[in-house]
Amino acid sequence: MNALDLHSLSVGWPGHAPVLKGLSFALPRGAHVGLVGPNGAGKTTLFHTIAGVLPAQQGAVQVMGRAVVPGQFRSETALVFQQAEDQLFCPTLIEDVSFGPRNLGLAEAEITARARDALDVCGLTGLEDRPVHHLSGGEKRRACIAGALVMQPNLLLLDEPSAALDMRQRRRLIALLAGMDQAMLIASHDLELVLELCPRVIVIDQGRICADGPAPEVLGNARLMEAHGQEVPHSLTPHHGAGHRHRHG
Ligand SMILES: Nc1ncnc2c1ncn2[C@@H]1O[C@H](COP(=O)(O)OP(=O)(O)O)[C@@H](O)[C@H]1O
Numbered sequence: 001m002n003a004l005d006l007h008s009l010s011v012g013w014p015g016h017a018p019v020l021k022g023l024s025f026a027l028p029r030g031a032h033v034g035l036v037g038p039n040g041a042g043k044t045t046l047f048h049t050i051a052g053v054l055p056a057q058q059g060a061v062q063v064m065g066r067a068v069v070p071g072q073f074r075s076e077t078a079l080v081f082q083q084a085e086d087q088l089f090c091p092t093l094i095e096d097v098s099f100g101p102r103n104l105g106l107a108e109a110e111i112t113a114r115a116r117d118a119l120d121v122c123g124l125t126g127l128e129d130r131p132v133h134h135l136s137g138g139e140k141r142r143a144c145i146a147g148a149l150v151m152q153p154n155l156l157l158l159d160e161p162s163a164a165l166d167m168r169q170r171r172r173l174i175a176l177l178a179g180m181d182q183a184m185l186i187a188s189h190d191l192e193l194v195l196e197l198c199p200r201v202i203v204i205d206q207g208r209i210c211a212d213g214p215a216p217e218v219l220g221n222a223r224l225m226e227a228h229g230q231e232v233p234h235s236l237t238p239h240h241g242a243g244h245r246h247r248h249g
């Protein structure tokens, strides 16, 4: 069973022309896949559809083999918003991370155990009682991921996870995501991050899939990248130089 199946999916915002036009692809369980494309390509719209917020106009979406029904909550799917401020809303970190499991109606001991575990995985232990608006940018991002992990999802949708992070926090985020075994779709303009985390990359532009294949092949294709407003990441550019080593390339 795949974590995600899209069959000829078309989606539009109410009163507007379709934004996504006949997308088909599947994500096997545990697969980490990068979703790359210019602003307005439809990445966030796709995430809203997979999360059941926005209905499909045509085609079908299945998560873990079951059709997504708009408006119906599925704990298998966790969407991590681009803006942490849109996601965090409880007074303290522990309350925020406990919110989802509490909504599931779990016992208090289970809620606490899950929340502490998610905070631990995300390196946030000790900050339980911190007001969420007093967390740093990197901590906020990891708080959002903790709020997703606490639901024990099979599919994580990460929208621009490294946006506005400094280098150290970005590195920490990459290490965190690399160690996770859930299936993941990562929408990002940070192509070096995509290259590190995702063996496979899908390029979308104007609501259509333009490429779907191995990350070094897709991201290293200069003509393809330029045609869709991207640039071949530095570590895939042929170059020489002392003290110039990459993990890839
Ligand atoms: N709430 C909305 N209402 C109407 N149109 C929207 C809304 N959100 C996004 N769109 C439109 O959908 C298209 C795709 O946007 P989006 O999914 O945000 O792209 P991306 O995340 O790839 O930058 C754009 O044309 C955008 O203007």
Ligand SMILES: [Mg+2]
Binding pocket: 043, 044, 045, 082, 159
């Ligand atoms: Mg977006």
